[in-house]
Amino acid sequence: MKIELLKSQQNIILEPQEDTQYVIIPSGEASIDLILNKQGISAELFALFALKGSENVFLSTRSVHKVPHTTCTINVKGALFDSSVSNYIGKIIIEKPAQQTTSYLEDNILSIGNKTRNASQPILEIEADDVKASHGATTGRINADQIYYLMSRGLSKEAAEKIIISGFFEALLSKVVDEKIREQVRKKLNV
Amino acid sequence: MGRKQVQETYKTKKSNVGIVNSNYKAKYGFNVPENAVFKTKRGLNETVVRQISEMKKEPKWMLDFRLRGLKIFNEKVLPEWGGNLKNIDFDNIYYYLKPSDGEGKNWADVPMDIKNTFDRLGIPEAEKMHLAGVKAQFDSEVVYGSLMKELSDEGIIFMGTDEALKKHPEFFEQYFGKVIPSHDNKFAALNSAVWSGGSFVYIPKGAKVKRPLQAYFRINAINMGQFERTLIIADEGSEAHYVEGCTAPVYSADSLHSAVVEVIVKKGARFRYTTIQNWSNDVYNLVTKRARVEEDGIMEWIDGNLGSRLTMKYPSCYLVGERAHGEVLSIAYAAEGQHQDAGAKMFHIAPNTTSQIISKSVSVRGGRSSYRGMVNVSPSSDNAKSRVECDALILDADSRSDTYPVMKIDNSSANIEHEATVSKIGEEKMFYLMSRGLTEQEAMGLVVSGFIEPIVKELPLEYAVELNRLIELEMEGSVG
Numbered sequence: 208m209k210i211e212l213l214k215s216q217q218n219i220i221l222e223p224q225e226d227t228q229y230v231i232i233p234s235g236e237a238s239i240d241l242i243l244n245k246q247g248i249s250a251e252l253f254a255l256f257a258l259k260g261s262e263n264v265f266l267s268t269r270s271v272h273k274v275p276h277t278t279c280t281i282n283v284k285g286a287l288f289d290s291s292v293s294n295y296i297g298k299i300i301i302e303k304p305a306q307q308t309t310s311y312l313e314d315n316i317l318s319i320g321n322k323t324r325n326a327s328q329p330i331l332e333i334e335a336d337d338v339k340a341s342h343g344a345t346t347g348r349i350n351a352d353q354i355y356y357l358m359s360r361g362l363s364k365e366a367a368e369k370i371i372i373s374g375f376f377e378a379l380l381s382k383v384v385d386e387k388i389r390e391q392v393r394k395k396l397n398v
Numbered sequence: 399m400g401r402k403q404v405q406e407t408y409k410t411k412k413s414n415v416g417i418v419n420s421n422y423k424a425k426y427g428f429n430v431p432e433n434a435v436f437k438t439k440r441g442l443n444e445t446v447v448r449q450i451s452e453m454k455k456e457p458k459w460m461l462d463f464r465l466r467g468l469k470i471f472n473e474k475v476l477p478e479w480g481g482n483l484k485n486i487d488f489d490n491i492y493y494y495l496k497p498s499d500g501e502g503k504n505w506a507d508v509p510m511d512i513k514n515t516f517d518r519l520g521i522p523e524a525e526k527m528h529l530a531g532v533k534a535q536f537d538s539e540v541v542y543g544s545l546m547k548e549l550s551d552e553g554i555i556f557m558g559t560d561e562a563l564k565k566h567p568e569f570f571e572q573y574f575g576k577v578i579p580s581h582d583n584k585f586a587a588l589n590s591a592v593w594s595g596g597s598f599v600y601i602p603k604g605a606k607v608k609r610p611l612q613a614y615f616r617i618n619a620i621n622m623g624q625f626e627r628t629l630i631i632a633d634e635g636s637e638a639h640y641v642e643g644c645t646a647p648v649y650s651a652d653s654l655h656s657a658v659v660e661v662i663v664k665k666g667a668r669f670r671y672t673t674i675q676n677w678s679n680d681v682y683n684l685v686t687k688r689a690r691v692e693e694d695g696i697m698e699w700i701d702g703n704l705g706s707r708l709t710m711k712y713p714s715c716y717l718v719g720e721r722a723h724g725e726v727l728s729i730a731y732a733a734e735g736q737h738q739d740a741g742a743k744m745f746h747i748a749p750n751t752t753s754q755i756i757s758k759s760v761s762v763r764g765g766r767s768s769y770r771g772m773v774n775v776s777p778s779s780d781n782a783k784s785r786v787e788c789d790a791l792i793l794d795a796d797s798r799s800d801t802y803p804v805m806k807i808d809n810s811s812a813n814i815e816h817e818a819t820v821s822k823i824g825e826e827k828m829f830y831l832m833s834r835g836l837t838e839q840e841a842m843g844l845v846v847s848g849f850i851e852p853i854v855k856e857l858p859l860e861y862a863v864e865l866n867r868l869i870e871l872e873m874e875g876s877v878g
Contacts, residue, residue: 287810303795306795316807318807318810318811318812319810320810321810321811322810323810324807324808324809324810325805325807326804326805326806326807327804327805327807327816328802328803328804328805329801329803329816329818330800330801330802330803331790331799331800331801331818331820332798332800333790333792333798333799333800333820334798335792335795336792336793336794336795336797336822337795337822338792338820338821338822339819339820339821340819340820340821341817341818341819341820341821342801342816342817342818343815343816343817343818344803344805344814344815344816344817345814345815345816346805346807346812346813346814347812347813347814347815348810348811348813
């Protein structure tokens with residue numbers, strides 16, 4: 208599978224011609240159109256971000272299925288520290304001719320700071336019937352039971368938190384096919 | 399089955415439907431001749447609003463409230479989102495129609511032709527079955543209402559809103575228009591200007607009503623808009639269940655139904671509001687429903703949308719007291735020519751509030767169903783929890799399904815989950831059922847019934863039976 212690390216900017220339009228994995232660390236405003244216009248193609252888009260201070264991200268993605276037999280997966284994972292803000296709009300559009308489509312979108316926000324804010328709008332617009340389309344979105348804090356478990360094993364609270372945050376991202380990073388890009392993303396996230 | 403063959407079968411089935419419909423009037427005869435004593439002129443203006451208020455002999459403050467509503471209605475533009483509202487001709491609607499003189503005190507006083515309609519709706523049967531109380535709305539006013547003695551003994555008030563305004567004005571000054579102010583949206587403003595009928599319910603402190611309170615609604619005049627206004631107050635520690643069901647006769651002209659329902663759930667009270675809406679396919683159903691839930695209160699909306707041409711309805715809960723809980727269970731069924739734009743809204747305002755939304759929709763024969771929802775956690779709401787689940791089934795290639803949820807979280811301690819799926823009926827499920835000897839249609843009906851079952855099981859028995867029967871009927875001719 209081909210892999211591409213995208214630069215964060217507005218109006219990114221992607222039209223993959225072979226199975227491709229895209230990775231992005233969005234900052235500020237970023238919008239991505241992922242157009243599936245070739246039969247049999249499968250595309251993945253992973254967006255990861257960790258926001259500190261009063262940083263904010265306004266991310267929007269559109270997965271547009273135009274022809275039959277295409278697959279798309281979008282995963283967004285964001286950790287919010289301090290008083291950072293994230294806003295995500297993720298749209299799946301399955302046009303009438305695009306039968307046998309599989310499209311999935313997931314958006315997880317881990318809020319760590321005490322003054323964080325976030326908004327999330329996962330949208331589905333589906334005009335074909337032979338499809339599988341779904342999305343999931345969650346916002347939550349670090350699970351207190353997990354912290355407790357790690358602390359009972361002798362870790363400090365900070366260390367335990369750190370492990371959980373890195374685990375939050377690793378769950379997605381482990382799906383990135385290229386080790387070099389994985390390392391690059393880890394460095395940039397800096398958590 | 400080949401596609402062509404299937405189309406053929408579909409065609410024959412369609413023509414069968416035509417045969418059934420040809421003697422619909424004679425057989426079911428829902429279309430009783432209109433016998434209105436007073437009707438306002440078509441269209442909406444200040445004179446009409448003043449006339450309505452005068453006819454009802456309302457206090458001055460209600461007239462002012464109506465006129466303010468009219469002003470807001472004229473100022474607000476039609477919403478750009480949701481369904482197509484462009485075809486509503488506001489000037490071609492009767493905003494008020496008084497069916498006959500006064501309210502019937504008992505069954506014997508109810509005019510014969512209205513009785514006939516009720517007979518066909520099965521209301522007397524409902525009474526025989528000792529339902530808690532029946533309020534039937536014929537056109538815009540409650541003409542017949544019966545309350546069981548045990549309800550009034552407990553201090554429960556259940557009557558038409560017009561009657562309640564005269565008998566219990568104290569509640570109206572305090573609560574009327576407070577949960578849904580006139581400027582909330584264009585249709586709430588319209589309702590505020592021309593409202594008529596609806597139910598008023600007051601459940602006193604600690605009262606627990608075991609049997610559901612029921613109301614029936616019908617529209618029965620060409621181009622008649624129904625603008626009922628319902629106000630419900632569940633006082634501290636009380637429990638009750640209110641059920642409304644709608645059936646409407648078939649008309650070719652578009653009609654408009656725009657109700658406002660306000661519910662106040664006080665400390666520790668629990669209230670459930672169930673609606674099964676089956677308007678005829680030319681009705682615009684644009685309803686605002688909202689509950690204010692105080693400390694430890696629980697509000698449940700059960701909302702079934704099967705009929706109408708376009709429904710835009712999002713029952714909501716404002717969770718203003720600590721540990722308040724809001725819940726919406728929603729079913730939408732959209733067939734040819736229908737757009738169900740339904741959903742729910744949850745506003746978490748106080749700390750430790752929780753909410754849940756479960757939505758199931760079915761789109762068939764070119765129907766479109768949309769889920770539109772909102773979960774809003776305000777900065778003052780610590781440790782809010784919300785879970786949203788929406789599932790959609792698309793049964794053929796002509797139909798459409800959309801999901802438009804918004805989650806706005808302004809408090810970092812919130813725990814919010816949202817899940818949505820859209821799919822067709824799995825081939826393996828159909829294969830399994832058909833290998834057990836079911837026909838394609840039976841198998842499909844069974845899968846659809848199973849799909850909506852989590853919500854149907856929450857309905858009172860007679861509604862659950864009715865709904866299942868309706869789905870079965872609707873499924874005829876959808877295979878292919």
